[in-house]
Amino acid sequence: MKPFALRDLVDDRPHDGVFRVNRALFRDAGLFDLEMKHIFEGGWVFIGLATQAEHPHDYFSGFIGRVPIIVSRDGEGVLHCFVNACPHKGVRLVQKLCGNARRHVCPYHSWTFDSAGANKNIKWQKSGCYGAGFDEENHDLAPVAQFGEYRGFLFASLNPDVPSLEDYLGEARKLIDLVVDKSPEGVELVPGRVVFTYAANWKMQLENCSDQYHFTSTHPSYIRILEERAREQTVEVVQSSIGAADFWQEDAAGVTGGTMSFTHGHVLNWGVMPVSSALPEFERAEELAERIGTAKRNWIFNMRNLTIFPNLQLADNASSQMRVIRPIAPGLTEMQTWCIAPRGESAEARRFRIRQYEDFFNPTGMATPDDTVCYEEAQYGMAEQDRPWLQGHARGLTASVEGGNDWANMIDLKPARSVLADAQLCDESLFANYYRAWSARMAEALA
Ligand code: FES
Ligand SMILES: [Fe+2]
Known part of the structure; x- marks a missing residue:
């Protein structure tokens, strides 16, 4: 293997408005071995x-x-x-x-x-x-x-020399709280784990969870079906099914959502969604406001995709999913996915959650296969060597600010960086947070 220097892999020059990632990160076997050693086997x-x-x-x-x-x-x-x-x-x-x-x-x-x-x-x-x-x-x-x-989420490290788990999760703990606090009894996995592999690098999934830019391009059939359903449904049924427009609500300032970056590589991509019966959490809307306050309750209804670097993803939108990423080879990744649900929800809410889960999240659903096909197509393109730098980490760069914003303040959340966005900004600058954590772990090995 030709030895790589870190600067040849991640071109991080904020003052020049540059953030670029080399395709080699997605295909190189030597780098993959180092990732296993220093990221997956070297930390939480x-x-x-x-x-x-x-x-x-x-x-x-x-x-x-x-x-x-x-x-x-x-x-x-x-x-x-x-x-x-x-x-x-x-x-x-x-x-x-x-x-x-x-x-x-x-x-x-x-x-x-x-x-x-x-x-x-x-x-x-x-x-x-x-x-x-x-x-x-x-x-x-x-x-x-x-x-x-x-709070019931288990983490381990083969390396004894790591920060405390509390430090490692940092502010992102408050986002795990939003998942656990849905019920006073906490959360559980709905029986029925799904395991599948895709023929591409693990970082495709890492990024895609918080890639809002692809949604309308990759999932048009899903959006069309949602729109058709909304047209066909009676008022009663509309009450129990999410519409495409529910993904693109605006607050008073025209914000539809945004991104947040946290220490150690964790990121959140979120969208404004109303407290509505389009979500199975609706049956607890009042109880939630009383128990944890209105602000946190409202945030529970927001669309949220949380990644705890490097391998946990918690997605909350029409339903709720827990994903675990397991890299097997530079071009092969195993995913384990579950529907994660509040304990003690009614049979009706659980049924509704599972139906919406099957719609969007299942490998047999209307979204996941679209995504994994794109990962595999991207893996072919990672072979290009003449122009090694990807151009997929640049959107949102000038919208990214240090610290949080009003939406973060609502729940006392203190991200390291944040972006407030309209429906079309679709921040990609948050991915820099993954690659800065990646660089921090790999720096010594690549020196
Ligand atoms: S008893 Fe376990 S390997 Fe022999
Ligand atoms: Fe997707």
């Missing part, structure tokens, strides 16, 4: 919700970068996160996505571990003629270096 990543292992001995499996992990709740109710690799010869102890087990028995030579990760049996140990060295070794599952929870 999201691994799941505490409710995915709610009861004693519940577990679920996953990955931190390339390393397989298990999250397991022990008999006392304490959550643990271990490397999902048998100390004997490294076989993955758990192959299922989730389940309940007091004991995990390795499929290769039957070493056995309890739900707290302690080794409980080494087959025929007494007759094994092991030396003293073996007896002195720890045979338990290896816990990950850092494991933390924020």
